[in-house]
Amino acid sequence: MDEADRTAIHEVMEQQTVSVAKAGIVATLNARAAVLAAANPLYGRYNRRKSLSENVNLPNSLLSRFDLMFLILDVANCDKDIALARHVTFVHQNEGVDGKRADKVPMEEDELDFEDNSEDEEETEGAVSSAILREYISRARQHQPVVPQDVAPYIVEAYVSLRSQGTPTGGKTKNGDQTVMTARQLLSILRLSQALARLRFSDYVAREDVDEAIRLTHMSKSSLTEYEQGDDPGSNKRKWGGEDVTSRIFNCIRDYSTSSRSNRIELKLLEAMVLRKGFTEQQLRECLEEYQSLDIIQMNSTGTHIDFMQHME
Numbered sequence: 001m002d003e004a005d006r007t008a009i010h011e012v013m014e015q016q017t018v019s020v021a022k023a024g025i026v027a028t029l030n031a032r033a034a035v036l037a038a039a040n041p042l043y044g045r046y047n048r049r050k051s052l053s054e055n056v057n058l059p060n061s062l063l064s065r066f067d068l069m070f071l072i073l074d075v076a077n078c079d080k081d082i083a084l085a086r087h088v089t090f091v092h093q094n095e096g097v098d099g100k101r102a103d104k105v106p107m108e109e110d111e112l113d114f115e116d117n118s119e120d121e122e123e124t125e126g127a128v129s130s131a132i133l134r135e136y137i138s139r140a141r142q143h144q145p146v147v148p149q150d151v152a153p154y155i156v157e158a159y160v161s162l163r164s165q166g167t168p169t170g171g172k173t174k175n176g177d178q179t180v181m182t183a184r185q186l187l188s189i190l191r192l193s194q195a196l197a198r199l200r201f202s203d204y205v206a207r208e209d210v211d212e213a214i215r216l217t218h219m220s221k222s223s224l225t226e227y228e229q230g231d232d233p234g235s236n237k238r239k240w241g242g243e244d245v246t247s248r249i250f251n252c253i254r255d256y257s258t259s260s261r262s263n264r265i266e267l268k269l270l271e272a273m274v275l276r277k278g279f280t281e282q283q284l285r286e287c288l289e290e291y292q293s294l295d296i297i298q299m300n301s302t303g304t305h306i307d308f309m310q311h312m313e
Contacts, residue, residue, distance in 0.1 A: 006062055009035075013065040035066070043309075045294050046073055049247045052224055067188035068220040145197035147190070147205045154207055155193075158214060159186050189213045249279055249287040253297075253306075263308040267299075270306065 001009075012018050018031045039056040041047070046055055052071065053060050063069065128136075147155065162181045192213035193205045200209075256273065257265060274284045288306065291297045298307050 001058065006059070010062065010065070013062075037066070043294070043296050046071075047294065049244055064182070064184050067191055068216060070220060070223045072223075140198045140201060143198050143201055143203055145194045145203055145205050147193075151205055151207055151210065155186075155189070155210055158210060159189070162214070162217075185217060189217060192216060245279065245283050246287045246290055249274060249284060250291055252277060253287075257308060264305050267304055267306060 008018070012031045013035060016030065016032050017028050020027050020029060039058065041055050042057045052069075053063060056063075159181070162185075189210065190213075193209040196209040196212055197203075197205045252274065253265065253270065256270075257263060271281060271284060275281070288297065288299065292299065295309055298309060299305070300307065
């Protein structure tokens with residue numbers, strides 16, 4: 001995201017207004033809309049050794065404005081992979097040219113022997129039509145829930161409890177603002193509670209709404225933190241200043257590439273630089289192997305140079 005776009009979206013997500021200055025006219029317009037966004041990893045693959053902010057190249061000040069965030073990784077799972085492959089195969093078997101159904105193509109029953117066919121049909125039959133969904137949303141938007149006096153102390157108590165469960169020393173966690181309870185998260189809980197009350201066509205927020213909002217917040221945070229320990233549970237890799245050695249070495253390599261404005265680095269020069277900084281050749285080899293597997297760097301056939309797959313900034 002460009003820096004200008006980041007600056008503009010800050011106001012929209014924080015104050016729900018957008019300032020426009022054009023042709024000598026300055027105006028502030030309402031921007032009361034929900035923001036649903038998705039971001040891909042900066043280098044094509046999610047690096048579990050880095051924080052969410054570093055992976056998607058967005059500052060914590062912007063990420064913290066989202067009420068809920070969920071980290072979805074493409075992890076190999078036999079059952080899910082089989083289900084996905086069967087679905088894609090089924091679609092291609094039953095679709096002709098330009099998406100038209102190939103009814104004229106004869107097919108044997110055993111070619112489409114899928115165990116979950118009956119369940120899929122039941123789910124399709126129970127689906128809600130778009131007309132009903134639009135009417136439901138239209139009615140829900142007519143309600144403007146408020147927090148009653150008997151629920152307000154419950155929200156305060158829940159916030160204080162969640163706050164005390166945060167980082168005890170006040171330090172930063174690996175994912176920064178995303179895993180620490182702040183006043184922004186309190187506002188998120190209030191917004192989610194009001195949204196849940198709207199779904200019930202209610203004008204008042206109930207304790208059940210607050211509990212569900214807190215549960216969603218916990219699920220959001222857990223999705224960001226459950227992969228922090230996922231590198232290797234039994235790994236004995238030494239940490240250096242809160243950062244593992246592999247990431248520290250790669251940062252040195254990246255900084256050198258940026259300063260020299262070259263995507264190619266001689267391996268002997270790299271070894272000398274890393275040794276001067278107190279690392280070992282074994283640690284350098286482990287770093288190069290890891291980032292080669294991530295398709296971030298590549299070693300030439302003679303093993304004398306490494307090349308970045310794209311320019312590092």
